[in-house]
Amino acid sequence: MATNTQFVDTLGGTSGLLVDTMADIMSGFGSAVASVVAAARTWQARVEERKHLASLDARLLDDMGMTRADALREGNKPFWMS
Numbered sequence: 001m002a003t004n005t006q007f008v009d010t011l012g013g014t015s016g017l018l019v020d021t022m023a024d025i026m027s028g029f030g031s032a033v034a035s036v037v038a039a040a041r042t043w044q045a046r047v048e049e050r051k052h053l054a055s056l057d058a059r060l061l062d063d064m065g066m067t068r069a070d071a072l073r074e075g076n077k078p079f080w081m082s
Helices: 004-012 017-055 058-063 068-075
Strands: none
Touching: 017 068, 058 068
16 A cells, blocks of 8 residues: 555655655644643543532531632632642
């Protein structure tokens, strides 16, 4: 089976550099998309965890070594802050 570079070479004698460059660009684009998706998932998890933390009663917070003020402080952080 011919690779993309071989296919271009047989069509017009092109060196294959363009195809290799495009493959590198697409590979980088895929990595960028994966990074954005991972960040969005992390942010969504933070939102959900902070909502859950805010819903805990004083006894559970105390079991975790937290006060209501600690829970509210954490819950009021923007989603992008860890």
